[in-house]
Amino acid sequence: MSENYVFYQGELVKEDDVKISVRSKAFNYGLGVFEGIRAYWDDKNEQLYAFKLKDHYERLKQSAKTVNLDFDLSVEDLCKGTVELLKKNNCRQTTYLRPIVYNDSQDIGPTLDNADVKVVIYTQPLNKYAGKSELSVGVTSWRRLSDNQLPPRTKATAAYLNSALAALETKRAGFDEAIFLTDANHVCEGSGENIFLFKKGKLVTPSTSDNILEGITRELVIKLAQEELGLEVVERSVSRTELYAADEVFFSGTAMEVTPVVEVDHRTVGTGHEGEVCKKIKELFFGLTLGQNPKYVEDCTPVYDK
Numbered sequence: 001m002s003e004n005y006v007f008y009q010g011e012l013v014k015e016d017d018v019k020i021s022v023r024s025k026a027f028n029y030g031l032g033v034f035e036g037i038r039a040y041w042d043d044k045n046e047q048l049y050a051f052k053l054k055d056h057y058e059r060l061k062q063s064a065k066t067v068n069l070d071f072d073l074s075v076e077d078l079c080k081g082t083v084e085l086l087k088k089n090n091c092r093q094t095t096y097l098r099p100i101v102y103n104d105s106q107d108i109g110p111t112l113d114n115a116d117v118k119v120v121i122y123t124q125p126l127n128k129y130a131g132k133s134e135l136s137v138g139v140t141s142w143r144r145l146s147d148n149q150l151p152p153r154t155k156a157t158a159a160y161l162n163s164a165l166a167a168l169e170t171k172r173a174g175f176d177e178a179i180f181l182t183d184a185n186h187v188c189e190g191s192g193e194n195i196f197l198f199k200k201g202k203l204v205t206p207s208t209s210d211n212i213l214e215g216i217t218r219e220l221v222i223k224l225a226q227e228e229l230g231l232e233v234v235e236r237s238v239s240r241t242e243l244y245a246a247d248e249v250f251f252s253g254t255a256m257e258v259t260p261v262v263e264v265d266h267r268t269v270g271t272g273h274e275g276e277v278c279k280k281i282k283e284l285f286f287g288l289t290l291g292q293n294p295k296y297v298e299d300c301t302p303v304y305d306k
């Protein structure tokens with residue numbers, strides 16, 4: 001029995017009261033889209049900050065629209081509901097939020113018309129995701145789905161079988177995480193994070209037309225690199241061996257945050273330890289998640305009334 005509440009169809013209800021049928025199309029065919037959001041706990045000020053809520057819910061609404069799972073709740077409703085949920089569950093540690101929009105219709109057939117659209121958000125404590133501060137990664141033999149097959153930019157639940165297969169293969173091979181290539185053999189992203197490389201003074205990341213999820217952390221990293229570090233950032237197609245030759249490689253993502261990659265396919269990257277650029281971006285990133293940086297204060301929504 002869970003004492004937790006979830007946001008379900010615009011209301012806060014007990015988690016155990018929400019049931020999903022074995023007949024649901026969300027369960028049978030993975031017909032849904034989702035988000036992953038963090039809320040950061042500030043121990044000193046006993047405050048919880050939901051991070052980049054608006055951006056996540058704008059992406060969720062766009063994903064739902066793309067796959068014909070439109071729903072009536074606005075971005076403002078979802079932001080407000082999230083703050084209420086975090087309060088209701090008395091979340092007093094860094095917390096992950098998982099909003100899901102899914103087709104709960106129960107007739108046979110993988111259809112998206114006349115969908116019974118449901119919206120649910122649950123909370124989960126989450127500190128570090130990677131379990132390691134420096135990662136060794138391998139390029140997976142599984143290819144990233146393309147925009148015209150199962151659009152990765154929609155963060156569709158079904159697409160994560162692709163991620164799970166890649167992670168399974170690379171973990172079994174002894175790596176911490178997978179890197180996908182596209183069908184055109186361009187570097188794409190990790191199983192749940194975007195990738196950056198630093199070489200000859202430039203920060204490079206795969207372009208949005210290379211089947212990546214357009215990461216919210218990716219966008220922030222680009223902004224921090226340009227505006228705070230004065231770096232040139234290039235979004236373009238990247239070849240596999242560019243990763244081997246890079247001075248630095250690192251991941252970005254809500255769960256993964258900013259995490260250095262020190263080995264790719266058993267080749268040491270740069271010095272084999274976290275590089276200076278990754279370190280600076282990480283410091284800038286963690287220096288704003290608790291609302292400490294006035295320029296980025298709007299990214300952090302305080303949960304508790306003070």
Ligand SMILES: Cc1ncc(COP(=O)(O)O)c(C=O)c1O
Pocket residue numbers: 036163189190191192193194212213214215216217218252253254255
């Ligand atoms: C496949 C994939 N790529 C990239 C990301 C990073 O995106 P964001 O920074 O918005 O969390 C995620 C996580 O949501 C993901 O699942």
